[in-house]
Amino acid sequence: MSKVLVIYAVAALAGTFRRAGTTFTTEGVAFPEGHFSPEQLNAINAEKRLSVREVEASAVPETVDTRLLEAAAARKANEKGQAQKGEGNAPTVETLDQAFALLDPSNRDHFTGNGLPQLDALSRLLARPVKAAERDPAWAEFVAKQSATNQQGAE
Incomplete structure (x- = not known):
């Protein structure tokens, strides 16, 4: 099973908070493995207004925004298809x-x-x-x- 980061904005105005060039929501956003650089992860983990959780990809709560996971999966499938076709x-x-x-x-x-x-x-x-x-x-x-x-x- 693969793990993903689920990050929640805590006590954010208007429900969102930005750090490391990314917008986080109080509902949570799931990020695929490798989405952030080590420097960005350090800034995110140090930020008291963010809650970071590592969970199994299959255990992401329903309320969490999973669009980035879906895009990463689609991109991976597309890359696999292109490699097979030699495109x-x-x-x-x-x-x-x-x-x-x-x-x-x-x-x-x-x-x-x-x-x-x-x-x-x-x-x-x-x-x-x-x-x-x-x-x-x-x-x-x-x-x-x-x-x-x-x-x-x-x-």
Whole structure:
């Protein structure tokens, strides 16, 4: 049996809390193995407003959001099917930051006229639906990180 992390936001305003580039809910979110980097896991485990539980994949409570588990299972099945067919590797990623890094700013299929990543492009890369409410804060954080990195490199 495989184990997954179920993380709950504790006493969060509006039922959600963000840490390590991820939104957590009071209902809980299940994450597949390898979803977080060691640094992100350290930040999550150190956060007093999050409750982290490791459970068997088959024992995830019904109220927990399992979309990431389903997407990971679908991605794994898709990769297996592509490997059997010998097809090319369409890139898939685990995080919005990874997806943002793969987008081409000069490609209209990747960015809106307002300079935001296209939801369809992100959804294809992540192999799951992405909504503006998830994309917008993550994009702002990504742009801020890129700007800080570029400023440090210029110094």
